[in-house]
Amino acid sequence: MQSIARPLCRQALRQQRRTLARQSKALTISRPAVQRVQQYATSHRADESSARSAVINVLNNIASKREVQQYLAQFTSVSSQQFAVIKVGGAILTDYIDVLCASLRNLNQMGLYPVIIHGAGPQLNKHLEEAGVEPKYNEGIRITDGKTLGIARKLFLQENLKLVEALESWGVRARPVTSGVLMADYKDKETYEFVGEVNQVNAQSIKAAIADGYIPVLTCMAESEDGQVLNVNADKAAAELAKALVPLKIVYLSEKGGIYDKETGKLIEAINLDEEYDEYMKKPWVIHGTRSKIRDIKTLLDELPRSSSVAIIHPESLERELFTHSGAGTLIRRGTKLQSASSLKEFEDVNKLKETLIRDREGLDAANVVDRYLEILESRPFKAYYDEGMEALAIVLPPENASSQLGHLATLTMTRNAWLSNIADNVFQNLKRDYPKLAWTVKQDDENLTWFSEKADGSIARRGEVLFWYGIDTPDEVRELMAEFIQHGRQMFGDINLESQLHRAATAAERIRNKAAELARGRQTQARAFSTSVRPTKRARIGEMQQQFRSYTTNPNPPLGIKNSEKDYPSKIAVIGARGYTGQALIDLLNRHPNMDLCHVSSRELAGKKLKGYEKKEIIYESLTPDDVRKMAENKAIDCWVMALPNGVCKPYVDAIEESGHKEAVIIDLSADYRFDSTWTYGLPELVQRNKIASATRISNPGCYATAAQLGIAPLVPFLAAAPANPTAFGVSGYSGAGTKPSPKNDVNVLTNNLLAYSLTDHIHEKEISSQLGREIAFIPHVAVWFQGIHHTISLPLADKMASRDVRQLYQDRYDKEKLIKISGESPQVKNISGKHGVEIGGFAVHSGQKRAVINVTIDNLLKGAATQCLQNMNLALGYGEYEGIPLD
Template sequence: MQSLTRVVTRQVGRRARIATKTQSTAVAAQRNTQRQPIGPPEQQQRSYATPRLYDDGSARSAVINVLNNIGSKREVQQYLAQFTSVSSQQFAVIKVGGAILTDYLDVLCASLRNLNQMGLFPVIIHGAGPQLNKLLEQAGVEPQYNEGIRITDGKTLGIARKLFLEENLKLVEALESWGVRARPITSGVLMADYKDKDMYQFVGEVNQVHGDTLKAAIADGYIPVLTCMAESEEGQVLNVNADKAAAELARELVPLKIVYLSEKGGIHDKETGKLIEAINLDEEYDEYMKKPWVIHGTRSKIRDIKTLLDDLPRSSSVAIIHPESLERELFTHSGAGTLIRRGTKLLQASTLSEFESMDQLKQTLVRDREGLDSTSVVDRYLESLKNREFKAYYDESMEALAIVLPPSDNNQLAHLATLTMTRSAWLSNIADNVFQNLKRDFPKLAWTVKQDDENLTWFSEKADGSIARKGEVLFWYGIESPEEVRQLMSEFVQHGRQMFGDINLESQLHRAAAAAERIRSRAAQLAGMRGEQGQQAQQQARAFSTSARPQRTAVKSTAQRRGYATTNPNPPLGIKNSEKDYPSRVAVIGARGYTGQALIDMLNRHPNMDLRHVSSRELAGKKLKGYEKREIIYENLTPDDIRRMAEKKEIDCWVMALPNGVCKPYVDAIDESGHKEAVVIDLSADYRFDSGWTYGLPELVQRNKIASATRISNPGCYATAAQLGIAPLIPHLAAQPAQPTVFGVSGYSGAGTKPSPKNDVNNLTDNLIAYSLTDHIHEREISSQLGTAVAFVPHVAVWFAGIHHTISLPLAQQMASRDVRQLYQDRYDTEKLIRVSGESPQVKLIAGKHGVEIGGFAVHSSGKRAVINVTIDNLLKGAATQCLQNMNLALGYGEYDGIPVE
């Protein structure tokens, strides 16, 4: 019993320790960050001239390690990826109060240095209110206010201007002494009108922001530091409110974060004295405006923030925090201080009939699982909900969904059965909004999480206590008496997750059942097959009610949406662990070309692919180079040869690397052999429009569909890049006759090895060749798979490997470039072979890479046309790499086995 008490005490006290730990973050950053000056400013030498290398890997790693102390690695990486995907000036606007400059200057500098070392450039604007009051008192000037606004006469303005310049230089010099290049900007950016010249005299209201000066400073590698002084059209200096000036900067720069640093650390409820952690304006604004303590400055601040956020994308937010919490606010889901966002209004349901769309509900639940029986598991889950009481919380687009089983006669605790979040919902803090609703409606709640869940920190923040057992962590809140805690722990230790309801029993269905059934006959022939494989597959299955995978990414169609639930993320079929570990016998028909050679190179590295035959009429009799597992001689295999081999079931997977129009006799021979279990993958276009074949683009086609297929058509290289570049915007495209246009340029390897003008280097030098300007087969392929007409215009250039697409997409409604980029980041968040960046990718950097890069994200001034750039290596992800993904899925291996994943 004493041991149990110690466990409870440790867990309940954990949050206090976390809070204490974060207060020392800045100091830890100072001690741990390498290659930067350490110590107070007076002990360091300032250098304005020496540029700092922002790609310093060791410094970046050190800072990320420090950040990991205040949040999970996954959180830090998510937010860092988000911040670095936008232009530098769109990262953050930070307003620094005067008291921060006097009491927390070193803490502020340490935090800004950490951000700067990661390539982040916040725009700083500072005030100096407390310092000004002191100087005015010394000068014998009695401060005068009207409605909380300082009346600024000539003498006050003179003192203020001198002070602001001194404080600006003080902050810049402090930053430089910490190794941060900063640029003082004291004029030319903020323009203002007189507020009321007769009443306030030299007080202004910002009416225009010249952002070019800020952008130029950032482009040169400097953090811009502004004062809250503006100028009229006549050049008169005016005193402006720093909070309002920061808001106008935000309107101009459209940052992801607007941060107000305050020694108070946020907004406090005057009735309870507690810090308000978050305000969701869409749901709570009217409620806060009615509170009796929301008056004067507090009322004005909340109102002004709402007005600001109404003008910005929904992804923007305002944080009022203490300087010690700056990194915690930026890089953790729980944040610090008071976070104010427009939020998302949550809907509720207590019966399935209350959901507007059952199809949407099913899709939301399926997006978190990639099992071969995922749809049937979801159907059984929903069927079970018909006969039990539950309460669901979700937003209109179902970016977030939580399902709670209320207390019962046998259990006084509510149980969180499902929590799924897309990446955008997670980063916009909808998860916190959900938990606010849960705490309001369920005073006592429990849920389980896998012990290695990368989001364990966030769940810990929401809990009052926890206990771990056999890889599971039980969390709870609202339980106060030791007897209740003891009983809960006892039940958890005795019954594990089953205590949370038999919904969880659905999770025991192993996702590889169909694949195992398909490979059973050939697996029995192979030595080394282990009987425990079925059990391993079951162990890999994720508990349905508390899973946490985003697959939109699944965000996405299937494996793209990122959903967070209350267990460890479960990878799509084959991504994490191979489901079989014995080799598959492979034959490549047509291995002479570039693609065949690239595939053979990867098969040579694959732990479980056993290449047995390669066929090439031109190379017959010669030794295959680049394959080291066994000696292989090229053969000239005929359809009759293939039929005889298939009848004997000598090959598990046939890869057709033949030109268009040549493949059919070989496929017919395999079909006629009766060996239905053999996998056939065609790299040509012959079967891409055949409904009896599965289209093998794993990032857009359900992986379980590919895993259960035996006839797979490998997509074209142009078509793969174009589809991935268009798919996230399909729901937002303008109606016909407007259509996306793809301007594609390929290296000459795409023209094959047979000599032609399109692969003649001399002909291509200083040249660009357009061909098949209409009705190219890839145009048909792209349009057919996406379900919308697409115009495709191909070209060939002098480089060897790599494709560059410029894709123009007409939009149905106005969108901002950040909104477009966010769709792509969400859609491909968990895809290992897709990289989304704010910059346009370069074709020279994709050659030899196994993935796809998507970037650019320009939007026309009308807001109705987006332009996206995509690059892909036509021989790898455009052909051989994608083929190996499909082989792995269909044969039961890890999807990326044999593929170097960066």
């Protein structure tokens, strides 16, 4: 595949689009994706031209937008020393040192600092031979006597300097780290003499080298407690180093380029240890070094986060392995054991199944649609594949006709982590094992379209949808499948996003299977025209047939979509108490909203004055009493009442609306008065089911501190340690949070060069956060001299050990589709959130004991902390698109 980085030049962009169009019907990596990489690279001490060259070299190996996103997420989510540990074999230093240096240069120019540890086995054998020393081994381990140790130590230092100088010649700053890192005990001193087993890793010098901008280069020499130099196995030293640093990837560079099946002679591309370890251990050819290597890697990965993996590759494939899912060589990972079910009764938790089906669905009635989908599954055969946490779920409708082999993939839902940890590949391996012929549809703008194309033998696009298939070998079968797709589109597949097509899906799919069965019966006496193993020939024939349907694949109209608003007429709005900062922020949003008509604004202090900032029409402040509100409600003059009043003030107004009998009117309270009233709906859309908010007429808007704290804690709630080890949120707000009434908390003279603590226990937000999250949370508020914006530092005790990137992954998965939440590896800053409508969550530090996480959260207290969130709730309750009228950055 051609380089996806080629959008950097116009001619190559046209060629790239043509190439990808042939393969997956129009998926290209956007210029912004490339620019993001370049921006990151140029911010890490690389000049623009060298950084651009490095970006192109890396992206040249990447095949899809999904892989670019993983790559960007990977190296920005961990500290530099946690990026990768690379073990370099001695043969690599002899034969491929320039290839290695070129790859390391590209990584380094993008701000990446892999930790290098090298051996020198072949060189040592040569030096020992020249010195007249006969190598001795016991169980494959070199016995290292005093003379051998002296030769080895001198050689290792020479090879270390050789690699460092080679890197420097390629423009890479490298630092030799030849002592003080690996500590070891003797390994059976009587047998092996000066051979050690690593028992401790001191990473300070590694971190110092990276902090100074150098790639650290280590040798496989260790030291005992009394200072004796010991020879250690390079693979085992790399493993111990990985245990200490917890990198994303551990790479063993080998001139063989991977592990080969000695029975077939083919490269083993991947080993999923959870499913395949026992199977490999039983293979007759897995003996000696191979057996030991696989066993040692399993022992290593069992102690690392599941996202870690080991790759055995050739040095020329280093970048491809690090930054693509296809990778190179042999990838060894713990993998994921998949479960299967052929009836709803076989699922341990049907509610979990429903939640999984709902998570990718759009629309307020998603739960009802899923219920109807499950009713259909109860009445017909199916087979489901899923992992323990249901991050991945596939549902296949098998062929009901015995003479047909064509099944169709009715559902495939993956979390972001499932894509990035290759659970999706594991699912498809199972599908291909159980279903020799399969068809499925995907939206044409799906970001994983290239991945689906790689799994398929052919495809056809129509009206924003792409039909994929594999295992269909004859022109008649393919032609029939295409014709059905063109005639019936997505009706042939049970897509649960489209309620009206659910029942038609089964009959249309059955019609295809019957047609396929007829074709199969009609050619029972004929030999198969094409073998599934002859992929290029089959693709050529399929391409000819696709050409016949060109008129259907050329779609001048945009893909069909869902209308943003469910109603078009303006809703009449009244704001009671619009004098404060929040009221003003809400008025600014309503001024830009296309379907909301602000009719009344009440403020006793400003009565008679003209409302500023609202340009649709002239509005004069009124001083509305509860009796005025009741009369207006009786006339049904207002669709939505917004109570922007201080705590404890709005009840008379709410009672007046209740007494009017206008039950359909929506009331949104910005104060804390109804946040603990179970008859009101708590309006935090990112954590409360949106259909619940959409069906509510009484909505309590969350507090600003409480919104940020809940969003910052919620993904980790299932992983928190039990009480009394409770989370603590240290919050600092700008003085706009204290309101407009003068007080020390909004007095700039008091706050200048100061930080003011208040309500250190039992703050109303502490009660609110604890109530919503279902456990005690300590909250400590402060106010600072800036005007708007809140910063939380939240300390979270963990029940079990977790790595920082695993914590971050939980947040990325939980908020993956939330438009107003941004997840970052860096700690967010208040100055960057001020005036913005969302929330930023970052930091993701984990204490060295891995039992305490620290998260940072920022929010604009006047916007997402109040007015923006209020508009989200108004949109949902009044039937508009949730983000209508909200500027999305």
